Amino acid sequence: MSYEQFAYYYDQLMADVPYENWLYYVERIYKEYQHSGKRILDVGCGTGALSIQLAQENFNVTGIDLSEDMLTVARSKAEHKGLHIPLFQQDMSSMIGLGEFDTIVIFCDSLNYLRTEEEVKRTFKGMYDHLREGGLLLFDVHSTYKIEHLFVGQTYGGSDPQLSYLWQCFEGEHLNSVEHELTFFSKRNDGTYDRFDELHFQRTFPIEQYEQWLRELDFEILEITGDFLDTSPSPGTERVFFAAEKR
Known part of the structure; x- marks a missing residue:
């Protein structure tokens, strides 16, 4: 990806x-x-x-x-x-x-x-x-430990005045794999936000x-x-x- x-x-x-x-x-x-x-x-x-x-x-x-x-x-x-x-x-x-x-x-x-x-x-x-x-x-x-215990099933997020994100981790179809669903909100000069989404796959x-x-x-x-x-x-x-x- x-x-x-x-x-x-x-x-x-x-x-x-x-x-x-x-x-x-x-x-x-x-x-x-x-x-x-x-x-x-x-x-x-x-x-x-x-x-x-x-x-x-x-x-x-x-x-x-x-x-x-x-x-x-x-x-x-x-x-x-x-x-x-x-x-x-x-x-x-x-x-x-x-x-x-x-x-x-x-x-x-x-x-x-x-x-x-x-x-x-x-x-x-x-x-x-x-x-x-x-x-x-x-x-x-x-490590396989990180995939299993720190990624799969976890949700992370963060924000500052210009950029916020939501990061959700789901078990992948292969052993020791994870799919990361990322959603970002970027602030425009007029105070509105642009949203964009990306999907990333990782396997170890x-x-x-x-x-x-x-x-x-x-x-x-x-x-x-x-x-x-x-x-x-x-x-x-x-x-x-x-x-x-x-x-």
Whole structure:
């Protein structure tokens, strides 16, 4: 599912998301595993929040996203900061012709937008093909615990003077999947509101399943951690991080 009108409100709604933690994670992995190489592909780059931070740390960043609207916002933000970040509209499960990278990152649960096992496997194969030998694949996913206990059956909401939203989460048709029904009310200058609705789907898999798919492609799994920590996931972990190296 691609972001449409939501793209232009995304940064406002995600203002509290700690993108600096993903940057720290990348820097920690680089240091801990003595990785070198500045060519990074940011998959599911969205409005470019992390891509811009990486570029400001002197990484040579390329970004892809399925949503042209998100990329439009990302281009504007990068240009405003005087940064050149090549951005392309591509489906992560069918990447092609992007060149070779030292590191590929897929963060902020972007991988969970894929609906089928085959799409995830094709995505991992595309990553493998776009990495140099010894290159890193870094990604995070929702845990099965988060899908089951923090999403399914829950309702969230928020408001400020310009934008209000209602976020309802329903059990998806697949195991460990969720459908997010989002309703937004954006205030006009004349005091009236525009309403728009979007439906987003996410699905995750057990840690062991991701491990199997990575090893089938001859990735070496360097570490699996939880919630931005450098420790193994626990039963209550919400976000699982994987670091793997192309052999």
